[in-house]
Amino acid sequence: MNPSDTASAVAATTSGSALSRRGVLAGLAAGLVALPAVDVPVHAAPRRPAPAGAVLSGGGGHGSAHLRGADIAVTAGRRKEGRFGVMFPKLSGFAPEDALLEDLAHRMIDRTPPLSDVSLSNDGFDNPDMPAGFAYLGQFIDHDMTLDLTPLSQQQVDPKGLTNFDTPYFDLGSVYGRGPAADPQLYDPADPRRMRIGSTPDGLADLPRRADGTAMIGDHRNDENLIVCQLHLAFLHLHNRFVDSGASFEEARRLTRWHFQWLIVHDFLPHVVGRPLVESMLRTDRRGAVTVDRRFYRPGNPHRPMMPIEYSVGAYRFGHSMVRAEYEMHDEVTIPFFGVPGHDLRGSRPIPAIARADWNYFFEIPGLSDPDDRNMARLIDTKLALPLSELPPTVVKHADGAILNLAQRNLLRGKRLGLPAGQDVARAMGVTPIPNDRLGLTEGGWNGRAPLWFYVLKEAELLGGRTLGPVGGRIVAEVILGVLALDRSSFLNAPTGWTPGSPSFACGDLLRMAGVVQEGAGTGEDELPEAEGPESEPTEDEHADGGIDEG
Numbered sequence: 001m002n003p004s005d006t007a008s009a010v011a012a013t014t015s016g017s018a019l020s021r022r023g024v025l026a027g028l029a030a031g032l033v034a035l036p037a038v039d040v041p042v043h044a045a046p047r048r049p050a051p052a053g054a055v056l057s058g059g060g061g062h063g064s065a066h067l068r069g070a071d072i073a074v075t076a077g078r079r080k081e082g083r084f085g086v087m088f089p090k091l092s093g094f095a096p097e098d099a100l101l102e103d104l105a106h107r108m109i110d111r112t113p114p115l116s117d118v119s120l121s122n123d124g125f126d127n128p129d130m131p132a133g134f135a136y137l138g139q140f141i142d143h144d145m146t147l148d149l150t151p152l153s154q155q156q157v158d159p160k161g162l163t164n165f166d167t168p169y170f171d172l173g174s175v176y177g178r179g180p181a182a183d184p185q186l187y188d189p190a191d192p193r194r195m196r197i198g199s200t201p202d203g204l205a206d207l208p209r210r211a212d213g214t215a216m217i218g219d220h221r222n223d224e225n226l227i228v229c230q231l232h233l234a235f236l237h238l239h240n241r242f243v244d245s246g247a248s249f250e251e252a253r254r255l256t257r258w259h260f261q262w263l264i265v266h267d268f269l270p271h272v273v274g275r276p277l278v279e280s281m282l283r284t285d286r287r288g289a290v291t292v293d294r295r296f297y298r299p300g301n302p303h304r305p306m307m308p309i310e311y312s313v314g315a316y317r318f319g320h321s322m323v324r325a326e327y328e329m330h331d332e333v334t335i336p337f338f339g340v341p342g343h344d345l346r347g348s349r350p351i352p353a354i355a356r357a358d359w360n361y362f363f364e365i366p367g368l369s370d371p372d373d374r375n376m377a378r379l380i381d382t383k384l385a386l387p388l389s390e391l392p393p394t395v396v397k398h399a400d401g402a403i404l405n406l407a408q409r410n411l412l413r414g415k416r417l418g419l420p421a422g423q424d425v426a427r428a429m430g431v432t433p434i435p436n437d438r439l440g441l442t443e444g445g446w447n448g449r450a451p452l453w454f455y456v457l458k459e460a461e462l463l464g465g466r467t468l469g470p471v472g473g474r475i476v477a478e479v480i481l482g483v484l485a486l487d488r489s490s491f492l493n494a495p496t497g498w499t500p501g502s503p504s505f506a507c508g509d510l511l512r513m514a515g516v517v518q519e520g521a522g523t524g525e526d527e528l529p530e531a532e533g534p535e536s537e538p539t540e541d542e543h544a545d546g547g548i549d550e551g
Contacts (some may be wrong), residue, residue: 067083067084067146067148067312068083068148068159068160068161069082069083069084069160069161070083070084070161070309070312070313070417071160071416071417071418072084072085072086072160072161072309073086073093073309073417073418074093074416074417074418075160076160078090078091078092078418081299081300081301081306082160082161082306083148083161083306083307084161084306084307084308084309084312085299085300085306085307085308085309086308086309086310086418087296087297087308087309087310087311087475087479088296088310088420088424088425088428090428091420091421091424091425091428092420092424093415093417093418093419093420094414094415094419094420094421094424094449094451094452095415096415096445096446096447096449096451097445098412098415100443100445100446101408101411101412101415101451102408103443104407104411104441104451104454105405105407105408105410105411106389106405106407106408108382108383108384108407108454109383109384109386109388109389109405109407110123110125110383110384110385110386111386112325112385112386113325113386114325114326114336114337114339114386114387115325115326115334116334117328117334117373118324118326118327118328118334118373118375119372119373121373121376125378125379125381125383126376126377126378126379127322127376127377127378127379127380127465127466128376128466129271129466129467130271130272130322130376130377130466131362131363131364131374131375131376131377132322132324132327132361132362132374132375132376132377133227133231133359133362133363133375133507134268134271134272134322134363134377134507135319135322135323135377136225136227136228136231136362137231137263137268137507138268138272138316138319138322139228139319140174140222140228140231140232141170141264141268141480142316142319143174143219143221143222143228144170144171144172144173144174145168145170145307145312145483146168146307146312147173147174147218147219167304167305167487168305168306168307168483169483169487169489169490170257170260170261170264170483170484170487170490171257171487171489172235172253172256172257172260173218173219174217174218174219174221174222174232175195175217175218175232175235175236175239175256176218176253177217177218180192180249183218185208185216186208186216186217186218188240191243192249193243193248193249193252194239194240194243195236195239195240196208196216196236197233197236197237197240200350200351200352200353201350202353204351204353204356205233205237206233206350206351207223207229207232207233207236207351209350213348213349213350214348215229215347215348217232220348223347223348224346224347224348224394224395225337225345225346225347226345226346226347226351226352226355226357227327227345227357227362228347229347229351230351230356230357230516233351233516234510234511234514234516235256235260235514237514237515237516238256238259238510238513238514239252239253239256240252241513241514241515242255242256254489257489257490257491258490258491258494258498258500259500259505259510259513260510261484261490261491261492262491262499262500262505263505263506263507263510264480264484265278265282265481265484265492266278266503266505266506267505267506267507268507269476269477269480269481271467272318272380272467272468272473272476273467273468273472273473273474273476273477274467274468274473277473277474277477278477278481280293281293281294281477281478281481282481284497287495287496287497289492289493289494289495289497290485290492290493290497291485292478292481292482292484292485292492294478294481294482294485295429295474295478296428296429296474296475296478297311297475297478297479297482299482299486302486303486305482305483305486307479308475308479309417309418309419310419310420310425310452310475311475311476311479313413313414313417313419313453314414314419314452314453314456314475315452315453315456315468315471315472315475315476316475316476316479317410317453318380318456318457318460318468318472318476320384320388320406320407320410321378321379321380321381321382321383321384321457322377322378322379322380323337323377323378323384323385323387323388324337324375324377324378324385325337325385325386325387327345327361327362327375328361328371328373328374328375329354329355329356329357329358329361330356330357330358330361330518331358331371333354333355335354335355336387337385337387338387338391338392339387341392341394346392346394348394358518359508359511359516359517359518360374360517360518361373361374361375362374362375363506363507363508363511364506364507364508365508365511365512365517366508366509366512367512368517379460379461379464379465379466380457380460380461380465380466380467380468381457381458381460381461381465382440382454382457382458382461384406384407388405388406388407389404389405389406389407390404390405391404391405391406396409410453411451411453411454414451414452414453415451419451419452419453420452421449421450421451421452421455422434422449422450422451422452422454422455422456422459422471423435423448423449423450423455424449425452425455425471425475426455426470426471429470429471429474431470431471434455434458434459434462435448436448436449436450438462439454439455439458440458441454455471456468456469456471456472456475457472459471459472460472
């Protein structure tokens with residue numbers, strides 16, 4: 001069977017009735033007050049000064065995770081490439097005083113506390129074009145790029161990550177690990193073609209877990225909050241459904257990867273950088289092969305491409321501004337992102353029934369009516385939700401001097417790792433830079449320049465905050481599409497072109513295909529692609545080498 005026929009369109013379903021809501025609560029929304037713009041100082045949270053050597057120390061959770069090799073610009077030079085590299089090596093790092101960065105970080109926090117119900121959200125920070133699930137799909141994508149499966153012995157001889165033993169390819173390494181032979185704990189002992197799926201004490205599907213509650217998956221970061229955890233579980237189900245439809249392990253893995261990659265190109269990127277930019281960068285020839293217009297992301301080793309620090313430490317951290325303080329997991333159940341342990345969305349534990357995700361509250365699901373209070377991502381802007389002003393011990397160890405404000409950690413990390421200023425990157429890209437007075441940075445110490453991460457967020461904010469702007473959007477799109485184009489096994493390089501059955505296939509379709517849409521929410525059996533013929537997956541080594549990804 002031709003690969004273009006392997007994934008049929010999801011079966012049409014009958015729309016359900018509109019969900020009723022608690023209208024009596026709507027009047028309470030009038031009491032919510034929006035906070036000042038970013039150029040107005042806000043110092044409601046206590047400062048936690050730290051010595052420079054310990055400023056970004058973590059411990060225990062995701063905050064302690066150091067991306068090996070991300071400091072390449074300061075340890076080996078701006079033209080050196082390994083796991084990481086520099087997209088604009090001619091630009092120097094921007095190093096404003098720490099006090100300026102600390103002050104800016106505290107101005108970037110929205111002081112609105114978590115809401116008791118998402119329907120009360122009327123402060124102007126919701127992005128009407130972006131269901132909240134895209135923030136966590138973005139986190140899942142980031143984990144796939146940055147997963148480092150380099151053997152410990154090789155890491156010990158290359159602690160700075162100057163040799164790129166791995167790749168940032170979108171190959172779902174967090175799902176498949178190193179494969180059934182090397183990571184058998186990830187696979188069904190009764191049938192190694194299938195992924196291992198566990199269950200909660202009340203019998204609901206869950207990630208496979210150890211006795212202490214932590215998940216047995218290829219990347220522990222995908223178990224650190226209950227939304228990404230359930231997204232990971234959806235990909236396990238999707239693979240198994242391909243196997244159950246008659247596919248071999250290799251076929252099911254390739255189909256799962258290609259559906260994931262399709263979503264990145266045709267759903268995730270259009271939402272975060274805008275469809276016009278994505279379409280302008282893709283070129284399809286008569287055979288259906290796709291090439292990508294890359295002007296700035298040009299890794300020296302196209303077979304093991306580096307990740308630019310301007311992307312990983314700067315532009316891609318836009319997702320932090322999209323995180324809500326609370327999420328409605330299913331009808332009438334709203335849970336804070338960070339709150340009382342056991343009663344928030346922190347993971348590394350069996351999925352509690354109260355936090356079971358009804359995906360219709362996170363993505364548009366075909367065949368279902370839209371809930372009137374679907375979780376929407378926050379606008380891409382310079383305001384971060386209140387819980388991110390003080391990260392809990394599961395994310396950052398609360399040692400003396402630890403910096404718990406996520407914005408402050410991002411800004412300081414950008415300085416420590418040698419990120420160039422936002423205006424310098426704009427000029428290098430041929431984009432008219434935004435002056436500091438429009439960015440709200442009026443203090444003299446900035447010397448007319450701004451940290452790249454802040455610049456990317458403010459650029460988006462000044463354009464309405466619904467997508468990234470020209471600098472941030474181009475960096476993100478070039479790296480993601482560039483990595484896919486350089487991966488000879490990606491769907492972009494399928495010899496005859498490939499689609500998942502419908503060019504409009506989106507996240508909601510994948511969740512339906514995986515069979516994880518809430519029971520009774522739709523009608524009819526979800527369709528799956530038929531198994532393909534002989535495996536055609538390329539044989540060359542393709543193995544891959546912020547929801548909060550803070551590391």
